[in-house]
Amino acid sequence: MKKRIELTINGEHYEFNVEPWRTLVEVIREEAGLTGAKESCGTGECGNCLVILDGKPVNSCLVLAVDANGKDILTIEGVAEGEKLHPLQKAFVDHGAIQCGFCTPGMILAAKSFLEKNPKPTRMETKEAMEGVLCRCTGYVRILDAVLAASQEMMQENKTATKGGK
Amino acid sequence: MKKHSVVGKSLTRVDGIAKATGRAKFTYDMELPNMLWGRILRSPYPHAKIINIDTSEAKKLPGVKAVITAKDIGPVRYGFVDTPRYPADQLVLATDKVRYIGEEVAAVAATSKDIADEALSLIKVEYEELPAVFDPEEAMQDGAPEIHDEIVPDRPCAWEDWGVARKARSYKAENNICAISQQGHGDIEKGFKESEYIREDKFYIPSTSHMAMEPHVALANWDPSFQKFDVWLTHMGYEVKRYWLARALDVPISRVRVRKAYVGGAFGGKIDPFSYEFLAAFLSRMTLRPVKISLTREEVFIACRLSHRFIINVKTGVKKDGTIMAQEIKAIDDPGAYRGSSPVVLFLTHGFRRPIYNIPNAKHEGIGVYTNKSICMPRRGHGSPQMSFSVESQLDQIAEDLGLDPAELRLKNFRKKGDVLPNGDTLHSCGLAEGIQKAMEVSGWKEKRGKGRDKNRGIGIGVAAMFNGAQYYPFGAAATMKLNPDGTFTLFCGAIEFGQGSDTAMSQIAAEELGVGLDDIILVSADSELCPIDHGNWLSGGIFVTGEAVRKAAVNVREQILDFASGWLEVKEDDLVLKDRKVYAKSDPEKAMTFAELMINSIQARNGDPILGKGFCKPVPEVEFYPSLSKGTGRWTNAYTFSIIIAEVEVDKETGKVKVLKLTSAEDCGYPINPLAVEGQVESQAVQGLGDALFEQIIIENGRIVNPTLTDYKIPGTLDIPEEINVNHIITNDPKGPFGAKEVGESSRSAAIAAIANAVYDATGLRIKELPLTPERVLQAFMDKKE
Numbered sequence A: 001m002k003k004r005i006e007l008t009i010n011g012e013h014y015e016f017n018v019e020p021w022r023t024l025v026e027v028i029r030e031e032a033g034l035t036g037a038k039e040s041c042g043t044g045e046c047g048n049c050l051v052i053l054d055g056k057p058v059n060s061c062l063v064l065a066v067d068a069n070g071k072d073i074l075t076i077e078g079v080a081e082g083e084k085l086h087p088l089q090k091a092f093v094d095h096g097a098i099q100c101g102f103c104t105p106g107m108i109l110a111a112k113s114f115l116e117k118n119p120k121p122t123r124m125e126t127k128e129a130m131e132g133v134l135c136r137c138t139g140y141v142r143i144l145d146a147v148l149a150a151s152q153e154m155m156q157e158n159k160t161a162t163k164g165g166k
Numbered sequence B: 001m002k003k004h005s006v007v008g009k010s011l012t013r014v015d016g017i018a019k020a021t022g023r024a025k026f027t028y029d030m031e032l033p034n035m036l037w038g039r040i041l042r043s044p045y046p047h048a049k050i051i052n053i054d055t056s057e058a059k060k061l062p063g064v065k066a067v068i069t070a071k072d073i074g075p076v077r078y079g080f081v082d083t084p085r086y087p088a089d090q091l092v093l094a095t096d097k098v099r100y101i102g103e104e105v106a107a108v109a110a111t112s113k114d115i116a117d118e119a120l121s122l123i124k125v126e127y128e129e130l131p132a133v134f135d136p137e138e139a140m141q142d143g144a145p146e147i148h149d150e151i152v153p154d155r156p157c158a159w160e161d162w163g164v165a166r167k168a169r170s171y172k173a174e175n176n177i178c179a180i181s182q183q184g185h186g187d188i189e190k191g192f193k194e195s196e197y198i199r200e201d202k203f204y205i206p207s208t209s210h211m212a213m214e215p216h217v218a219l220a221n222w223d224p225s226f227q228k229f230d231v232w233l234t235h236m237g238y239e240v241k242r243y244w245l246a247r248a249l250d251v252p253i254s255r256v257r258v259r260k261a262y263v264g265g266a267f268g269g270k271i272d273p274f275s276y277e278f279l280a281a282f283l284s285r286m287t288l289r290p291v292k293i294s295l296t297r298e299e300v301f302i303a304c305r306l307s308h309r310f311i312i313n314v315k316t317g318v319k320k321d322g323t324i325m326a327q328e329i330k331a332i333d334d335p336g337a338y339r340g341s342s343p344v345v346l347f348l349t350h351g352f353r354r355p356i357y358n359i360p361n362a363k364h365e366g367i368g369v370y371t372n373k374s375i376c377m378p379r380r381g382h383g384s385p386q387m388s389f390s391v392e393s394q395l396d397q398i399a400e401d402l403g404l405d406p407a408e409l410r411l412k413n414f415r416k417k418g419d420v421l422p423n424g425d426t427l428h429s430c431g432l433a434e435g436i437q438k439a440m441e442v443s444g445w446k447e448k449r450g451k452g453r454d455k456n457r458g459i460g461i462g463v464a465a466m467f468n469g470a471q472y473y474p475f476g477a478a479a480t481m482k483l484n485p486d487g488t489f490t491l492f493c494g495a496i497e498f499g500q501g502s503d504t505a506m507s508q509i510a511a512e513e514l515g516v517g518l519d520d521i522i523l524v525s526a527d528s529e530l531c532p533i534d535h536g537n538w539l540s541g542g543i544f545v546t547g548e549a550v551r552k553a554a555v556n557v558r559e560q561i562l563d564f565a566s567g568w569l570e571v572k573e574d575d576l577v578l579k580d581r582k583v584y585a586k587s588d589p590e591k592a593m594t595f596a597e598l599m600i601n602s603i604q605a606r607n608g609d610p611i612l613g614k615g616f617c618k619p620v621p622e623v624e625f626y627p628s629l630s631k632g633t634g635r636w637t638n639a640y641t642f643s644i645i646i647a648e649v650e651v652d653k654e655t656g657k658v659k660v661l662k663l664t665s666a667e668d669c670g671y672p673i674n675p676l677a678v679e680g681q682v683e684s685q686a687v688q689g690l691g692d693a694l695f696e697q698i699i700i701e702n703g704r705i706v707n708p709t710l711t712d713y714k715i716p717g718t719l720d721i722p723e724e725i726n727v728n729h730i731i732t733n734d735p736k737g738p739f740g741a742k743e744v745g746e747s748s749r750s751a752a753i754a755a756i757a758n759a760v761y762d763a764t765g766l767r768i769k770e771l772p773l774t775p776e777r778v779l780q781a782f783m784d785k786k787e
């Protein structure tokens, strides 16, 4: 009854035998042992389980693991480069955007995928983009601050990188 | 005043990087080798007799390692309240009957979640339905269904275990009444007689959910070789949890170790002992394997407690100038099928309001009534949101009726520093007057109030207060510290980090006293084996009590350092300075030694003394044990926090939708140990209060929660928050708090709810007395007004 699937998670290749009803978040957490992705509602309503699947943000509690077969996944554990934090991670820490931290992985991944599409967003655009991830602790103020600060930082980095490349 | 270098600074959280990288381990993330998954079978009926439970088929299912019903463990009782007057009324597993939908009836442990789920479906329970009652006012009537038989405790109650020498008695709920409280002072009749204007209003407040993002989880591991439990819990303080676990499982308390894991939000919802925690432990002992029970979101909504439902009648008498002369309150609390925290919330609805206004004559009657519904417990402010909404709405209306400015009316009646409350508590610090002036000024109150109705805009105010800890088990907190060979320090303290920032704040306090940086404090927190006693992070005693214990532990270490260094360096103690992991003489900085050298030398010169410190603190050092819950007499706490919020809203007359434009807060937390964290706490509460004011409510039909999902129970998202939340620190330096600090975690939520409701009035002229102010309710109020 189990099905064999292959996933690339944070650049690493994994193979699992899973029941066809297993969700992606379960497999990431329980089989791959990457517990950064959180499950809070299990029904697609909170965004705490958000991961990036083939470049798109998805609520991984709504994706069957078998449907992710062959796909590329980014979880929070793959966001930093070794010990070097991603600008979003650093901004979340510096701006007080983290309290209990349970929503943080989903928030950071949602923000990351949003900033890739819209590198210089307004606060309102950020609010709209982050609407799907719920946080009960922070009241969101500092989360929005952090995302906007990170967008500045990332543009700065890009500029330097381009210049450096020339 | 002395300049601080670590406290008072907006330092980033010590757990920030762990949480930003997904490395922080939450209880929910914990797994152990060979672990089993537990699942719970719950009652589908609000009130029914259990005729028979047949577990034989479930037991046969391959992979099932244990099935448990009340037969296996007997009637094991527990409760948040277990006093001589009110014996614990909850059961780990229902015995003869079930009293609410969701009550625990049986549980299984299996090798996978799927097998556990399948096993549940194989348990056959035969029920006989009983008439149920859902409305507290009906439940109090003669002839209403009786929810509880006489409860006869089979052992001393918790309070007796904790030193209160009184004899426990049985409890028979007459007319389903599970708690009564009567408090007051002055002469209420005289007060009303002397009043020139009297108003009476009735308010209705529904249950809400704490909705911490991490669902409730327990992982228990019974080690037969040491006869000991290791448990990981989503909790808010380990002492109470392990007390109840030890008692229910009949092991000595030292044989239960609560381990540290991060907790993903709590807000009061993780204080109570829960059946699933006991069940994980029982199942682990039965199977000799670790057992984890993770609840689903729906289970959390139904069985992990709600905020208290209240009906509150407020009668207030004032002079024409707004001076309050008398206030009489009649409150009905509906805690559901078990008592929950009913006696406590009835007391606190009174206690939290006493420090705000100087009301010479007051009477407060509260009654708790069983109904066949989910159980209610503290949620952030524990009764204050409900009472603050009611009283603050009415005061606003009184000001309106008398043609007074509602802010001025409040200012006129505010208590001030030095006031002694009727129970004997003294306000050693009080930022009410300064706070309201600041909030009025920053929000533009004078220019805006009463001027936006044509634009459907309004501005409103709310005021609330909070205890800074109180005397509950284990009545105090302690901390220990040791000097390390590299000159850093390890701090051991029981406070649990659930988002509020206690790990950071405790480290800051210790670092400040020792003249080192935040990085020089290595923290061991929330492990019941390693850390000394701690009263837990509820009733907002975290900073005021545990923080003071930590400060004293650091002072104790500092004294030892000074004592040794003064001898070794031959310098007077008062000439010594601690800075950057060094101690040196002010007069001659050459005379110095590093902390690392000091440790080595102390060991050599003082028979191995490595420098160990301890500190402790009690919420009200002057008194023993508890205040009386039912009469409210006796000291309650040693400091009060004050929150003022001014809200600005816009109301859409077509849809009835309320939009909160701006929230301005003035927060008297004494002294902000970490201003960034304080602002985070206020913003958090402002937005939670926005949800409470406008849309959060648990809807219960015939005992069934019909909205146990995040689609149907909406909490605020990014699009709901105001453009601006402005937090103003009112620094009052409480003489009893560490560095002058008081709590900040609970009172602004209440202030925000009241402020938003009052702003809706200012915008519309509609006084809505039932929460939340949903679009339907606002539209209805518009229609009622037209008629």
Ligand code: FES
Residues within 6 Å of the ligand: A038, A039, A040, A041, A042, A043, A044, A045, A046, A047, A048, A049, A050, A059, A060, A061, A062
């Ligand atoms: S857990 Fe997936 S959306 Fe909530």
Ligand code: FES
Residues within 6 Å of the ligand: A097, A098, A099, A100, A101, A102, A103, A104, A134, A135, A136, A137, A138, B213, B264, B265, B499
């Ligand atoms: S930080 Fe706790 S849920 Fe967002």
